[in-house]
Amino acid sequence: MIFTTLSxxxxxxxxxxxxxxxRVVVGDVTNASGNEQMLREKGVxxxxxxxxxxxxxxxxxxxxxxxxxxxxxxxxATVRKAA
Ligand SMILES: [Zn+2]
Numbered sequence: 099m100i101f102t103t104l105s106x107x108x109x110x111x112x113x114x115x116x117x118x119x120x121r122v123v124v125g126d127v128t129n130a131s132g133n134e135q136m137l138r139e140k141g142v143x144x145x146x147x148x149x150x151x152x153x154x155x156x157x158x159x160x161x162x163x164x165x166x167x168x169x170x171x172x173x174x175a176t177v178r179k180a181a
Contacts, residue, residue, distance in 0.1 A: 099123065103156065104130035106137070115140040125152045129160065129167075 099121040106114060106122065111133035114122055121143040127134065134144045160167030 101125070103152065106133050108133065111137055115142050121145070123147065125149050126156055128153045129156045
């Protein structure tokens with residue numbers, strides 16, 4: 099089992115099923131989502147907490163540091179394209 103703050107990005111989601119994790123617990127799909135269904139189709143049990151304190155905390159972080167918030171989830175290329 100693995101716990102993640104946000105929904106996993108494409109690379110992390112791929113590693114989660116390739117490394118045969120059987121379950122992922124996602125804290126927040128409000129600030130980032132997209133690979134939950136793919137993981138389920140690969141046989142990984144996905145639980146989504148939608149923890150309100152965590153959602154607010156990450157939204158504040160991304161608002162204050164958008165370059166870091168998007169780098170965490172979408173990589174530097176996305177940040178540079180948006181700039
Ligand atoms: Zn990732």
